[in-house]
Amino acid sequence: MTVTIDLEQAIAEEATTRRRRRRPGSLGAWLGAAWLLLIGGMAVFADYLPFVRGYAQQVPYARNFAVHPGSDFWFGSDQLGRDVFARCIYGARVSLLVAISSILVGLTVGGVLGLAAGYFRGKTDRGVSIVADCLLAFPPVVIAILIVGRLDALSETGFSVLWWHPTRTWSVVIVLSLLSIAPITRIVRAQTLSLSQREFVVAARSIGANRRRILLREILPNLVPAMISVAFTGIAILLVAEGTLAFLGYSVKVPTPTWGYLINESRPKLRDAWWPTIFPCLMLFLTVVSFNLIGDRIARHFDVKEAAL
Amino acid sequence: MRYALSRLLQFLFVFIVVTFVVLAISRIGSDAPARDLAGGAVSQQQIDEVTQRYHLDQPLVVQYAYWLKGFVTFDMGYSYIQSQDVGDMFRQRLPVTLFIGFWATLIGLIIAVPGGVYSAYRRDGWSDKAMSFGSFAMLSLPALVLGVILSYLLSVRFVLFPLIGNYVAPWDDPWQHFRNFFLPSITLGVGLGAIWTRILRTDMIVTLQSDYIMLARAKGMSPRRVLWVHALRGSVLSLLTSVAINIGALIGGAVVVEEIFSLPGVGLRLVESVQTNDLLTLQAIAAAFVVAVVVINFIVDLLYAVVDPRIRHVRALA
Numbered sequence: 001m002t003v004t005i006d007l008e009q010a011i012a013e014e015a016t017t018r019r020r021r022r023r024p025g026s027l028g029a030w031l032g033a034a035w036l037l038l039i040g041g042m043a044v045f046a047d048y049l050p051f052v053r054g055y056a057q058q059v060p061y062a063r064n065f066a067v068h069p070g071s072d073f074w075f076g077s078d079q080l081g082r083d084v085f086a087r088c089i090y091g092a093r094v095s096l097l098v099a100i101s102s103i104l105v106g107l108t109v110g111g112v113l114g115l116a117a118g119y120f121r122g123k124t125d126r127g128v129s130i131v132a133d134c135l136l137a138f139p140p141v142v143i144a145i146l147i148v149g150r151l152d153a154l155s156e157t158g159f160s161v162l163w164w165h166p167t168r169t170w171s172v173v174i175v176l177s178l179l180s181i182a183p184i185t186r187i188v189r190a191q192t193l194s195l196s197q198r199e200f201v202v203a204a205r206s207i208g209a210n211r212r213r214i215l216l217r218e219i220l221p222n223l224v225p226a227m228i229s230v231a232f233t234g235i236a237i238l239l240v241a242e243g244t245l246a247f248l249g250y251s252v253k254v255p256t257p258t259w260g261y262l263i264n265e266s267r268p269k270l271r272d273a274w275w276p277t278i279f280p281c282l283m284l285f286l287t288v289v290s291f292n293l294i295g296d297r298i299a300r301h302f303d304v305k306e307a308a309l
Numbered sequence: 310m311r312y313a314l315s316r317l318l319q320f321l322f323v324f325i326v327v328t329f330v331v332l333a334i335s336r337i338g339s340d341a342p343a344r345d346l347a348g349g350a351v352s353q354q355q356i357d358e359v360t361q362r363y364h365l366d367q368p369l370v371v372q373y374a375y376w377l378k379g380f381v382t383f384d385m386g387y388s389y390i391q392s393q394d395v396g397d398m399f400r401q402r403l404p405v406t407l408f409i410g411f412w413a414t415l416i417g418l419i420i421a422v423p424g425g426v427y428s429a430y431r432r433d434g435w436s437d438k439a440m441s442f443g444s445f446a447m448l449s450l451p452a453l454v455l456g457v458i459l460s461y462l463l464s465v466r467f468v469l470f471p472l473i474g475n476y477v478a479p480w481d482d483p484w485q486h487f488r489n490f491f492l493p494s495i496t497l498g499v500g501l502g503a504i505w506t507r508i509l510r511t512d513m514i515v516t517l518q519s520d521y522i523m524l525a526r527a528k529g530m531s532p533r534r535v536l537w538v539h540a541l542r543g544s545v546l547s548l549l550t551s552v553a554i555n556i557g558a559l560i561g562g563a564v565v566v567e568e569i570f571s572l573p574g575v576g577l578r579l580v581e582s583v584q585t586n587d588l589l590t591l592q593a594i595a596a597a598f599v600v601a602v603v604v605i606n607f608i609v610d611l612l613y614a615v616v617d618p619r620i621r622h623v624r625a626l627a
Contacts, residue, residue, distance in 0.1 A: 130322070137327045137606070141561025142579065142598045146334055146591065149583035154338030240451040244565055247453050248580055263457055270465050278461065281454040289449040296445070 029297035032290030039287060043092040053086040069275050076275035078266055084276050088283050091257040095284075098252070099238040102173050103231055106180030111227065113181070114188025119196055119215060128185060135182035141244055144175045148250040168253045172245060176238050184230060191226050195219050225302035232295030236288045243284050259284045312614055320607040327599045328380070332373050335592040345588045347389055362386070380596060390587040391578075398578065398590065399597070405476045405574035408486075409493050409563050414552065416498025417505055421548070422541075424502070425509025430536055432514060440506065447503035452562045456496040456569040463492060474572040493566040500562070501555060508551045509544055516543040546617055553609035557602050 042049060069076040075084035117128035151171040159166065195201060196219060204218050245251045246260025254261070259280045266276035339345045347359040360366055363386065364375045379385055385395035424444070428437040464472040470492050479486040516522065517540055525535045564576030571577075575594055582590040 130319075133319075133323055134326050134330070136557070137323055137599055137603050138330075139557035139560040139598050139602055141564050142576075142595055143334075145564070145580060145583055146331070146595050147337075149591075150334055150337040150339075152338070153586060157338055157340055159338070236449065240453070243451060244453050244561070247565065248568060249584070260453065263453065267457065270461055274461055274465075277457060281457055285450055285454050288451060289446070292445070292449045 026297060028293040032293035035286055035290045036294075039089075039092050039283070040096065042089050043096060046086075046089050046093065053083040075279040076273070078276040079269055079273070084262075084279055087257045087262055088259070088280055091259045091262055091280060092283065092287070094252050094256055094258040095239055095242055095246075095260075096287075098169070098172055098176065098242050098258075099235045102176035102238050103180055103234045105173070105177035106184050106234065107227060107231060109177070110181045110184030111188050111223070114185040115192050115215065115219070115223075117185070118189040118192025119219065121193075125189070128189070132182040132185050135178070140179050140241060141248075144179065144241065144245055145248060145250050147175045147178075148172060148245065168251065172242065172251050175245075176241055179241065180234055180238060184234070187226065187230055188223060191223055192219060195222050225298065229295045229298040229302070232291050232298065234295075236291035236295065239284065239288055239291070313611060316607065316610050320603065320610075324600065324603050327603060328377060328596050329373055331596045331599055332376060332592055333369065335588055335595065336369070339588060342588065345586055346386075376592075380593065385593045386589050388582075388587055388590045390582075390585050391590060395590055395593045399575065399593075402476075402573060402575045402578055404478065405567070405572050406560075406563050406576055408479075408490055409497065409566060409572070409574065410559055412490055412494035413497035413501060413559060413562070416494055417501030420499070420502030421505030421509055424506040425544075426513055426536060426541060428506070428510045429513030429517060437510075441510070444503040444506045447499050448507070450500065452496050452500055452565050453569070455499065456493070456566050459492050459496060460569055472571075474570045476573055489570075489572065493570045493572060496566050496569070497559065497562045501559065504555065505548060505551055509548055512544040512547040513540060516540050519543070542616075546613065549609055549612060549616070553606050556605045560598050560601065 069084075073083055073085065075088060077083055078087070113128050113131075117125040148168070148171045151166045151174075152168070155166040164170075201214060201218050204214050209218070242251055242258065243260035243263070246258045247264045249261075249264070251258055251260060262280035263277055263284070266273065270277055336342055343356045343360045343363075343365050346363060346365070347355050364372050367375075383396045383399075385399075387394050388398070391398065424440055428440045431437055460470075460472065464470045470488055474489045474493070477485040477489055521543075522535060522540055525539050526532070530539075560576070563574065564579060566572070567574040567577040568580060575597070578590060579594040579598075581587070582594065
């Protein structure tokens with residue numbers, strides 16, 4: 001009798017200490033979520049918000065010179081008299097859209113490959129692992145520049161498949177998805193390997209559940225926490241990748257602002273005006289931090305070990 | 310020995326696949342490779358010459374074989390667009406990229422080794438907390454952002470470093486070398502240091518709890534010696550893997566910092582060659598970078614076996 005009471009007490013104590021230990025980490029994640037909601041909301045509704053100007057709109061009295069940040073221009077204006085704040089908000093639109101759609105493709109393809117490799121093992125595993133090895137051998141930025149550049153040349157030749165024509169946005173999404181596949185495959189594979197040894201999977205198999213049921217109903221739902229945290233960390237990494245590509249001049253077609261492009265655009269004039277360059281830098285940094293904080297928090301909550309890309 | 314052989318086979322396979330893929334990718338969207346390789350508007354005679362030289366009338370696999378042979382023997386052809394032999398371009402520009410990579414790795418390790426070891430030793434202490442906060446922030450700070458901010462603060466606001474870099478060898482003029490390479494290296498090194506600090510810390514925490522550490526302590530060995538000699542040796546493996554894994558990121562980072570600080574390295578030429586449709590330079594540089602990643606990973610795999618005898622004997626693990 002006493003033993004059970006002790007045990008229950010111990011479990012309760014363990015639970016409270018665990019809760020206490022976990023508490024301090026959440027503040028950052030909440031701040032991150034707030035920032036993302038703010039930026040995401042403004043980016044989505046930019047056209048309807050009264051305080052966001054058009055990103056290409058020149059303000060008459062600020063034409064052709066840079067105005068300091070102030071009450072009228074929150075982030076100042078650039079050399080052409082355009083509102084830096086508005087450009088940052090519209091930049092968020094492209095950057096986030098590209099990063100999120102790429103991670104979705106990466107999660108789907110990488111998820112399927114990793115699941116297959118981890119569950120069937122043997123030849124499937126070896127095949128998938130070699131493909132992942134090859135993909136990981138390409139330095140991300142280098143291969144991204146190469147592919148985007150070549151797809152540009154391809155689109156100049158007038159190439160198209162049915163109605164699809166390779167535009168810059170497409171190339172960037174393709175490249176970033178390609179880059180995210182291999183790391184995600186590795187993570188999903190490792191998770192599936194350990195999950196498929198667990199009791200509940202063995203139990204399901206022993207009562208004669210078929211393969212499809214085991215994969216979809218037993219293993220897949222247990223992969224979700226890891227996937228969510230990978231998605232957040234992955235978006236952070238892809239945002240940086242997109243920013244880097246845009247900075248080097250290889251992201252979405254030029255008049256559309258993205259953070260990386262904005263950083264590069266006013267850099268030659270850094271001596272005269274710091275704000276058109278430094279504010280997009282801060283936006284990119286804060287957004288990346290937010291995604292990382294949330295991803296990290298989710299990983300700790302579900303005790304995911306290998307969620308780092 | 311069997312381990313080394315199986316690694317070697319895998320290395321060769323990946324090497325051939327990735328270099329072939331680079332060649333194939335650089336041919337995408339080029340309806341007349343001979344014209345692009347010869348540098349755009351040229352005479353028929355020149356096109357024939359180029360076709361002959363790079364065996365463009367043969368299937369891609371044969372072209373690949375000739376190209377790979379040229380690549381390995383450093384005979385990579387003559388870029389008409391840059392009016393320069395591609396091999397000479399490498400000789401001229403590679404030192405810049407190598408120095409950036411070397412200094413960045415060194416700075417990363419100088420941050421990570423003491424940082425990681427000390428955080429693990431005084432786990433959950435205030436210095437550990439400060440350090441993990443710092444490394445998390447640095448991890449989320451893209452090289453692009455850090456580089457631009459550093460160049461604004463230290464070369465525009467306070468003119469301590471040149472805004473437009475150029476290559477000076479350290480043996481010619483150490484001071485000028487430092488002035489040109491300090492900011493780019495610190496930009497990349499800080500990020501690497503943050504990643505490695507976290508990895509080393511996690512690994513060291515596990516190592517410090519293992520039996521052989523307890524034995525060393527019980528024998529009365531000084532904590533310092535236990536920490537820096539016994540424990541660190543056990544954790545070097547994961548650090549080594551992480552250094553190898555980050556080579557790709559380091560190369561990408563080098564491209565970015567060369568652009569930010571206008572250093573005339575190989576990465577900057579890669580960006581230019583994509584813009585000018587300089588196929589020959591493009592495929593040579595991309596292949597060189599990919600090969601660097603594959604070779605370094607292979608070397609680390611072998612080093613692994615040297616550091617950890619368990620890996621040499623595959624069966625011992627099973």
